[in-house]
Amino acid sequence: IAGFAGIINETFDRILLKHLLYDPSIPESLTYAESQVGIYSACYKLAMLVTIILQAYRYAAEPFFFNQMKNEDRNIIYVKVMNLFVATVCLVFLFVSLNIDLFKHFIQNENYWVGLKVVPILLLANIFLGIYYIQSIWYKLSGKTQFGAYIALIGATLTITINVLFIPRFGYMASAWATFIVYAVQMLIS
Secondary structure (H helix, E strand, C coil), rough: HHHHHHHHHHHHHHHHHHHHHHCCCCHHHHHHHHHHHHHHHHHHHHHHHHHHHHHHHHHHHHHHHHCCCHHHHCCHHHHHHHHHHHHHHHHHHHHHCCCHHHHHHHHHHHHHHHHHHHHHHHHHHHHHHHHHHHHHHHHHHEEEHHHHHHHHHHHHHHHHHHHHHHHHCHHHHHHHHHHHHHHHHHHCCC
C-alpha cells in the first residue's frame, strides 16, 4: 500500500497534467497538454540531483540505522546523520538554484526553459522527502510499519486532490506545488 501510494506521489501529477489539460473539443489542446507535461518533466529532471543523493543515502542509511538499534547513543547518532544529510542536500539545493542558468543547458529544448521556475520548488520538495525518509526509521525500527502506509495514503490523497483542483487553472505549477505540499505534510506527520 505504501509503495503504491508512493508511486502516486511520484508520477501521478504528470498523468493528471495531461488528462486535465486535454479537452477533446479543442483540437490544439492535446498538443498543449503534452507540451506542458514535457516542460514539467524536463524541469523535474533537474530536481533529480537531490533525489540521487537521497537514493544513495537510503541504501546506506537503513542498514546503518538498524545496526544502531542496540546502541544507547543511537538517537544522538541519528540526529547527527540527519543533520549531515540536510546540510548536504541544502548545499545541492543552493548550488542548483543559484546556477540554474548553467543547469538549464541539460534541457536541450530551449522551449522548455520556461518551466525552470519549478526547479527550486521541486528541489525543496525532495529535501522534505529525504527528511521524511530519515524520520520514517521510527516506525520501521518499532515494527509499526502501518504508519508508513497511513502517511503514504495521506500523501497520495493530497497529491490527487491538489492536482485535480489546481491543474486546470495553474498547469504544471500546481503539480510542483502539490509535490512540495505533499512531501512537507508527510515530513511533518512523521
